[in-house]
Amino acid sequence: MSTDMKRRIFxxxxxxxxxxxxxxxxxxxxPQQVLAAWPKAAxxxxxxxxxxxxxxxxxxxxxxxxxxxxxPDIAENGAVVPITVESxxxxxxxxxxxxxxxxxxLIASFSLSGSAKGFVSTRIKMGKTGDVIGVVKxxxxxxxxxxxxxxxxxxxxx
Amino acid sequence: xxKSSIKIRAKTKKDVTTVKAxxxxxxxxxxxxxxxxxxxxxxxxxxxxxxxxxxxTVLTANWSGGVSKNPYVSFKFAGGAKGDSVExxxxxxxxGSGTQTAKIK
Numbered sequence: 001m002s003t004d005m006k007r008r009i010f011x012x013x014x015x016x017x018x019x020x021x022x023x024x025x026x027x028x029x030x031p032q033q034v035l036a037a038w039p040k041a042a043x044x045x046x047x048x049x050x051x052x053x054x055x056x057x058x059x060x061x062x063x064x065x066x067x068x069x070x071x072p073d074i075a076e077n078g079a080v081v082p083i084t085v086e087s088x089x090x091x092x093x094x095x096x097x098x099x100x101x102x103x104x105x106l107i108a109s110f111s112l113s114g115s116a117k118g119f120v121s122t123r124i125k126m127g128k129t130g131d132v133i134g135v136v137k138x139x140x141x142x143x144x145x146x147x148x149x150x151x152x153x154x155x156x157x158x
Numbered sequence: 159x160x161k162s163s164i165k166i167r168a169k170t171k172k173d174v175t176t177v178k179a180x181x182x183x184x185x186x187x188x189x190x191x192x193x194x195x196x197x198x199x200x201x202x203x204x205x206x207x208x209x210x211x212x213x214x215t216v217l218t219a220n221w222s223g224g225v226s227k228n229p230y231v232s233f234k235f236a237g238g239a240k241g242d243s244v245e246x247x248x249x250x251x252x253x254g255s256g257t258q259t260a261k262i263k
Binding site for chain 1: 187217218222226230235237
């Protein structure tokens with residue numbers, strides 16, 4: 001009897017704790033709306049032109065040799081692929097990194113202020129072999145360059 | 159996330175400052191399955207990173223879950239002198255955030 005009672009109490013207690021954590025979870029989700037600047041549509045787009053239109057206002061890019069992409073030819077681990085996008089162009093407003101074969105192609109976008117140089121480097125995940133595209137917006141126009149990366153082990157599945 | 163979730167190195171050379179930062183974050187895409195339960199692991203990734211030099215924003219990055227776990231970011235900007243402050247702040251999709259300030263070396 002007494003153990004059973006304790007069990008009841010314990011169950012009640014854990015249920016209440018569960019409710020509290022749900023409430024806390026809901027509260028934690030709220031600040032998401034504060035990040036209004038985060039381009040949700042661009043990061044949900046499944047195609048590259050859609051993502052670019054949502055992000056930079058246009059899906060048309062011009063291939064440029066002024067953009068350099070540094071990425072490995074063969075990535076052994078798709079979960080960590082070092083990517084550097086560098087451009088010598090003047091008046092760069094923003095830069096984006098796209099992995100064409102990923103379920104969500106747009107990986108990162110960087111908006112640069114006046115003193116920032118056209119250089120960003122980060123590490124990305126790649127689901128499978130595909131092109132890494134660097135997009136640079138300068139003077140209202142979009143320029144891009146791409147580089148194929150062969151992925152041995154994908155970094156998006158589990 | 160603890161406050162010391164970011165490591166920053168900033169160096170000035172020939173009037174160009176290079177900043178390298180390493181953040182501690184799981185960066186879950188939301189598309190990955192837990193191998194034991196077979197359930198999807200909820201998305202948890204950094205959405206916005208703001209980098210400031212002496213209080214002025216130099217770079218704002220918007221990320222998807224496609225950036226690797228424990229993200230690394232490096233960028234360069236003109237100007238900057240020894241002792242200037244570089245501040246990096248991140249916000250994730252669950253409302254978490256982290257911030258760190260470092261001095262340029």
